[in-house]
Amino acid sequence: MKKILLIGSKNKLRSPTAEAVFCNKPGIDARSAGLNHDAEVPVSKEDIDWADIIFVMETVHKGKLRKRFKASLKQQRLICLDIPDNYEYMQPELIAIFKNRIPQFLY
Numbered sequence: 001m002k003k004i005l006l007i008g009s010k011n012k013l014r015s016p017t018a019e020a021v022f023c024n025k026p027g028i029d030a031r032s033a034g035l036n037h038d039a040e041v042p043v044s045k046e047d048i049d050w051a052d053i054i055f056v057m058e059t060v061h062k063g064k065l066r067k068r069f070k071a072s073l074k075q076q077r078l079i080c081l082d083i084p085d086n087y088e089y090m091q092p093e094l095i096a097i098f099k100n101r102i103p104q105f106l107y
Contacts, residue, residue: 001105005051005076006032007061011040013089014057018098020090028106035064048072052106056085079105 004022008015011034019032031050033043048054048069054076056062062080066073081101087094 001029002027003029003052004102004106005033005043005047005054006030006057007043007054007065007087008032008034008057009036009061010012010034010038011042013087014083014085014094015048016040017087017090017094018055018102021095021098022102035061035068043069045069045072048076051076053077053079055079055081055105057081057085077105 005068006015006018011032015032015034019030022028031047033041033047035043049072054065056065056078056101059082062078065069065078083094083097
């Protein structure tokens, strides 16, 4: 089972969409979280420790994650998807981007 963590800013639009897209895929366990303090589900050390692969939406998220969880980031792959924050939750174009960019890292 591949455990993937999908991280955005507030865990309201992009990262929960990605979780919804991949949560029912065979061999994938998906979670989402946000880096902002007001995130719906704030990312935790336990989330980082749990994950095999961590996907962030933007380069700035990568920096924040490394700064805040430096001691916990060990063997996880950390991948930036370069998806700007201008999509709505479950927007078809956003779903298509996730389906296009993420699978190459899973198998």
